[in-house]
Every structure is written in C-alpha cells, then in structure tokens.
Amino acid sequence: MTDFYQTERRKRIWSTHAAPALGLSKYGTPATVWAYMRGLADEPDLSDVFEVQAGRYLEPVIAKMHADETGDKLVSLAKVTQQADVSGLPTGAHYDFWNDTKKMLHECKFFSPQRQKEFGAPGSDSVPMDVLVQCLHEMLVWNAQDKPLYAKTNGVEVDVLFGNAARIVFVVPWDARAIVRSGRRRITRRFFG
Numbered sequence: 001m002t003d004f005y006q007t008e009r010r011k012r013i014w015s016t017h018a019a020p021a022l023g024l025s026k027y028g029t030p031a032t033v034w035a036y037m038r039g040l041a042d043e044p045d046l047s048d049v050f051e052v053q054a055g056r057y058l059e060p061v062i063a064k065m066h067a068d069e070t071g072d073k074l075v076s077l078a079k080v081t082q083q084a085d086v087s088g089l090p091t092g093a094h095y096d097f098w099n100d101t102k103k104m105l106h107e108c109k110f111f112s113p114q115r116q117k118e119f120g121a122p123g124s125d126s127v128p129m130d131v132l133v134q135c136l137h138e139m140l141v142w143n144a145q146d147k148p149l150y151a152k153t154n155g156v157e158v159d160v161l162f163g164n165a166a167r168i169v170f171v172v173p174w175d176a177r178a179i180v181r182s183g184r185r186r187i188t189r190r191f192f193g
Contacts, residue, residue, distance in 0.1 A: 003058045004161070009043060009092075010038075012083060012090070012091055012092040012171075013033075013089065013090065013135040013137075014092045014094070014137075015092075015093045015134045015138050015141070015191070016095065017033050017036075018133045019132075019134060020032060020033050021034075021132035022041070022133060024129040024133055025129065026040050026130070027130060035175075043191070046177060047085075051110055051111060051112065052112045053057050053063040055108070058110050059078075059096055059097075060076070060138050062108040062159050062161050063096070063097050063106065063108055064160070065167060066157075066167075067140040070101075071101070073099070073100040073101050074097045074098070074099055075150070076096075076097055076104055076163040077094075077096060077097055077105075077149075078096070080095050081093070081094055082095075082142065082145060084140075084141050084144035086144050087139070091141050091144075091168060093137060093138045093141035093142065095107075095142070098150050102156050103152075103153065104140060104149070104153055104154060104155045104156060104171075105153050105155070105157070106157045106159060107135060107138070107158050108154050108161075109158060109159065109161070110161050110163075111160055111161060111162055113132040113162045113163040113164075113165040114126070115162065115178060116162045116166065116168075119160070119170060120170070122169065123169065123170065123171060124170060125171060125172045127158055127170050127172065130159060132172060134174040136175075138154070138156060139153050139157065139172075143174070153171070153174060154174055155159035155171055155173040156171070157169050157171055158170040158171070158172060
C-alpha cells in the first residue's frame with residue numbers, strides 16, 4: 001500500500017473498519033483499529049489471503065451470474081469511493097455494484113463453504129455481524145451523499161459464492177434505526193475524540 005493510501009485511510013472509518021471498531025468482528029478488534037487510526041500500526045495486508053484474492057477476481061463473475069439469473073441490471077462501482085461526515089463521524093466506503101433494477105447496492109463475497117452455517121435462509125437479512133455492519137456502513141455513506149450516483153439505496157444485496165458449493169443472495173434492508181444503534185457515537189469518541 002502506498003503512503004498516500006495509508007494516510008487517507010486513517011482519516012475515516014471505512015466499511016471494513018466498522019465491525020472491528022465496534023468489537024463485532026472476529027477479523028479485528030477495536031484496539032487494532034485504534035492503533036491503525038492513530039498511526040501506531042499499519043493496516044493488515046490481506047492481499048495474500050486466498051479468499052480475499054479469489055473474492056477480488058470473482059466479483060465480476062458473481063455479479064454476472066446474478067444478472068443472468070435474475071435479469072437485473074448491475075452497474076460496476078469498482079472505481080467509486082465516497083466519503084461523508086455523518087453526525088460528526090468521518091466515514092468512507094468502496095462498493096462492488098449497484099443493482100439499478102432494485103435500487104440497491106450489490107456486495108459480492110467469496111467465502112469457504114464452512115461459513116455458510118453463519119448465514120440464514122436465502123433472501124433473508126440473517127448474515128454474520130461483520131457482513132451486516134459493513135452493509136449498514138456502506139448504506140450510511142451512500143445515502144449521506146447530497147447527489148447520489150443513481151438513487152438512495154433501500155438495501156444491500158449480499159451475493160455470496162460459498163466455494164464451489166452454492167451461490168446465495170441475502171438482502172440487508174436500509175434501516176436508519178439499526179445504523180444509529182450500531183454505535184456511531186461510540187466510534188466517534190473512541191477513534192476521533
């Protein structure tokens with residue numbers, strides 16, 4: 001990662017920071033996010049993790065499978081980065097796709113088949129806490145824009161390819177109350193206060 005990338009990432013809570021910052025992820029802790037935000041540690045480099053590599057390469061394939069199956073129009077947001085200050089919290093997000101048919105963000109994931117037990121029924125919003133908080137955060141940043149790229153989002157479709165076993169779509173609806181309960185004030189005080 002470049003110095004510029006590290007410097008810019010330290011100025012905001014990004015979608016991938018949100019769950020660890022709240023203590024709701026098995027992939028990071030509030031302490032690791034705090035150390036990173038304060039410049040005491042580098043952000044973990046996960047680029048050599050197989051699931052991360054496969055997920056990056058397979059995002060367009062997963063999206064195409066979804067579009068072919070449903071007829072939905074998906075627009076790539078691979079180059080879109082948004083930032084917003086929401087109630088005093090500096091936030092930022094990167095996205096995968098926009099479902100222009102359903103007016104939703106579309107998040108593609110590649111997980112091992114063993115993680116499928118952490119999810120609920122297809123079409124439900126029953127997803128692991130790290131995925132849920134990432135989705136809520138992405139919706140918060142997207143809907144905070146004065147001029148949305150397409151429209152305000154009414155949810156996030158989480159399109160998960162579980163290895164070579166299954167591809168299942170879950171839907172996390174926009175819920176402003178859930179976002180407020182997710183700890184915005186706690187993050188603000190802990191990392192920027």
